[in-house]
Amino acid sequence: METKETIIQKDDNNTIISYVFDIPNICSLAGLGCTTLAIYFIIQGAYPAAMIGMIWAVAFDWADGLIARRMKGRTGADSAFGGQLDVLIDIVSYAATPAILLLSYGKFDPIFLPGAFLMLVAGAIRLSYFSTFGLAGGTKYTGLAIDNNSIALVVLFLFEGFFSTGTFAVILYATGLGLAALNVSQIKTPKLSGNPVNVVILAGFTLGVTAIYGWRLL
16 A cells, blocks of 8 residues: 555655656666666576676666755655665565576576575565664664675676586576575675775776676677
8 A cells, every 4th residue: 555645745646657757766776777778688598698687777776866866956755656666676676686697507497496586585584674673873784785796796606617518507596595695694785886986996897897797699
């Protein structure tokens, strides 16, 4: 049941679509577009192209937060809508996409289903916890921030060529479960995306990763 309107003051002149015409929200949706491409290429088995989509999704995700904090004139409704949009996109980008990646790389063998399910469950719990309680002490996440899942997997696939397909499938399975466990753990991790310097570092990393995986596609 939708109850947000009782909490956030809504302008009755605004339509649902009108909230999309906000630069941070457009940036979020651009990230979702990258995720859509990543899922498409994962299903096709074109993993280098999928990695490019996954890392660009993270880049847009980090950028939208930085833009939102620097923008003037955003209303409380714009901010609240953007926050909800981010959470919904995050579950697709950082939980569903890695789970689909695991299933695809495992040739959709049923043995990979429990791992995919646990990754989805951990992602849903992680995001629900953050939406409820926010940052610990206002500065740190409780549990590994879910965007790190995609970053870790993009790095992991740089070494895919050093292993047989079967061996790498096992490594990917173990990594996915490890990330899921860290997502719902009690460890405290810093909010990297809130620092402009870290956003610049991620931008450089994204361009570098894009060049490497783009070369592999040639």
